[in-house]
Amino acid sequence: MNAFDYWSIAQGALETVLLSVASIVLGVPLGLGLALIRWARVPYLNRIVLAYVSLIRSCPAVTLTLLIFFALPQFGISLDPTPAAILALTISTAAFNCEIWRAALINFPRDQYDAALAFAMPRSLRFRRIVLPQLWRASLPGLVNEMTLQIKSTPAVAVIGIVEITRAALRVGARTYDPLPPFVFALVLYGLIVFVLIRAQRVIERRQPVEARA
Amino acid sequence: MTEHFLIVWQQRADVLSGLLDTLGLLAVAALASLLLGALLAPALMSKRPAIAHIAVLYVDAMRCAPFLLFVYLIYFGLPSAGIRLSNWWAGAIALILYNTAYMAELLRGAWAGLPAPMIEAARAYGFHGFGLVRRIILPQVFTVALPMIGNQLVQIVKDSAFLTVIAVGELTHQMNGIQATYFIPFAAFITAVLLYWAICLVIEGGSGLLSRFAEERRA
Numbered sequence: 141m142n143a144f145d146y147w148s149i150a151q152g153a154l155e156t157v158l159l160s161v162a163s164i165v166l167g168v169p170l171g172l173g174l175a176l177i178r179w180a181r182v183p184y185l186n187r188i189v190l191a192y193v194s195l196i197r198s199c200p201a202v203t204l205t206l207l208i209f210f211a212l213p214q215f216g217i218s219l220d221p222t223p224a225a226i227l228a229l230t231i232s233t234a235a236f237n238c239e240i241w242r243a244a245l246i247n248f249p250r251d252q253y254d255a256a257l258a259f260a261m262p263r264s265l266r267f268r269r270i271v272l273p274q275l276w277r278a279s280l281p282g283l284v285n286e287m288t289l290q291i292k293s294t295p296a297v298a299v300i301g302i303v304e305i306t307r308a309a310l311r312v313g314a315r316t317y318d319p320l321p322p323f324v325f326a327l328v329l330y331g332l333i334v335f336v337l338i339r340a341q342r343v344i345e346r347r348q349p350v351e352a353r354a
Numbered sequence: 355m356t357e358h359f360l361i362v363w364q365q366r367a368d369v370l371s372g373l374l375d376t377l378g379l380l381a382v383a384a385l386a387s388l389l390l391g392a393l394l395a396p397a398l399m400s401k402r403p404a405i406a407h408i409a410v411l412y413v414d415a416m417r418c419a420p421f422l423l424f425v426y427l428i429y430f431g432l433p434s435a436g437i438r439l440s441n442w443w444a445g446a447i448a449l450i451l452y453n454t455a456y457m458a459e460l461l462r463g464a465w466a467g468l469p470a471p472m473i474e475a476a477r478a479y480g481f482h483g484f485g486l487v488r489r490i491i492l493p494q495v496f497t498v499a500l501p502m503i504g505n506q507l508v509q510i511v512k513d514s515a516f517l518t519v520i521a522v523g524e525l526t527h528q529m530n531g532i533q534a535t536y537f538i539p540f541a542a543f544i545t546a547v548l549l550y551w552a553i554c555l556v557i558e559g560g561s562g563l564l565s566r567f568a569e570e571r572r573a
Contacts, residue, residue, distance in 0.1 A: 194551070194555075195547065195551050197508075197554075198508055198511070198512070198550055198551050198553070198554030198555070199512070199547050199550055199551065200511070200512040200513075200514075200515030200516070200526065200550060201512070201515075202515040202516055202518060202519075202526055203515050203525075203526045203529075203543060203546050203547055203550065204547070206526070206530060206533075206539075206543055207539070207540075207543035207544065207546075207547060210533060210539035210540075210543065211539040211540035211543055211544070213539075214539060214540050215540075291420075292419075292420040292421070293420070294420070295420045295421075295422035295423060295516075296422070296516070298422070298519075299518070299519065305423075306420060306422050306423045306426065309423070309426075310426055313426075313430060319426065319427075319430035319431065319434070320427075320430075320431060320434065323423060323426060323427050323430075323431075326423055327415075327418065327419055327423060330418060330419065330420060330423070331418045334418060
């Protein structure tokens with residue numbers, strides 16, 4: 141393995157990070173929206189979200205990626221590999237995030253909500269100032285956990301030709317006829333990404349006011 | 355669109371073989387990884403630091419690695435070590451070794467949560483060593499861990515779809531073949547997704563049923 145091989149796998153890491161960040165940025169709020177639909181028991185939509193979450197949680201990432209990349213053109217929507225990959229990853233992570241947000245919503249203390257109501261806070265203010273900050277704190281560990289799982293499922297998008305870490309390592313292995321070193325390097329990169337994520341969670345948790353941590 | 359699903363129906367032999375292949379992988383991987391996980395879990399909790407360190411290192415390494423990377427490692431790595439396997443077995447072994455780590459970890463969690471007085475009482479009645487583990491500890495560990503084992507089985511089903519990259523003839527691979535031959539991507543992959551859904555609903559239903567059965571027997 142020469143310097144260029146290391147560089148090409150590192151570029152794959154950039155692609156992995158890009159796809160993960162994009163799908164997380166889209167998937168976390170989307171999951172919250174879905175959880176709110178379930179929480180508020182919006183008629184019909186509630187059932188649809190339930191079916192969506194159940195279906196996607198049992199759907200392999202590879203199959204979902206293939207479905208989106210190959211089937212959408214049948215309906216006149218042609219996506220390049222990168223947007224298709226981001227879409228597939230977002231759809232899958234949103235379903236898992238929905239369950240995490242929903243668990244936090246169910247455990248949200250009712251009396252606080254009632255107290256905010258007694259102070260005549262309008263609905264949006266109630267949600268923004270009372271519910272969301274606590275919800276965020278309760279969900280953060282679960283969300284970060286899901287993010288690490290999300291990063292580990294990004295190699296699925298390699299099936300539609302995206303060169304992320306795993307595929308870049310595979311290419312180097314195919315060129316040098318020695319697959320072990322690139323795979324070990326890839327493993328180190330994945331470990332590094334997950335480590336950074338977990339450290340970020342610690343930093344965010346520490347920045348929160350002391351009384352909130354108790 | 356309907357005729358597309360008709361084509362899938364005409365290819366039902368291939369679909370069925372893919373489905374059976376996925377189920378076969380699930381059965382082999384689930385049984386083997388549960389068994390190995392049950393053997394690894396005591397090692398994780400071992401009082402000898404050397405054994406515990408090695409076990410923890412293995413579990414953590416597996417939990418850091420994406421499954422696809424591990425599949426490639428097994429598929430390309432084993433022949434370098436002089437072991438030649440069919441694609442199916444290479445995939446099955448990757449599934450087994452990968453999920454063993456997760457099974458061991460969740461069994462360890464359930465084990466650590468067992469009430470200590472129960473085990474002390476068993477010791478007072480003369481249970482010790484393997485008899486204690488088999489008669490007293492394991493049945494309870496499995497009862498507590500059952501829902502999590504169910505989740506892990508769903509994870510095995512989802513991971514098995516990755517094996518299409520090393521040309522294992524499982525469900526996604528068969529559907530991709532049908533899709534490419536007749537150019538019916540939507541019908542083919544939706545069928546696959548629905549079949550995966552069905553498998554996972556059966557797993558969830560089964561683990562729920564077993565949980566209830568275990569509760570009733572204990573009562």
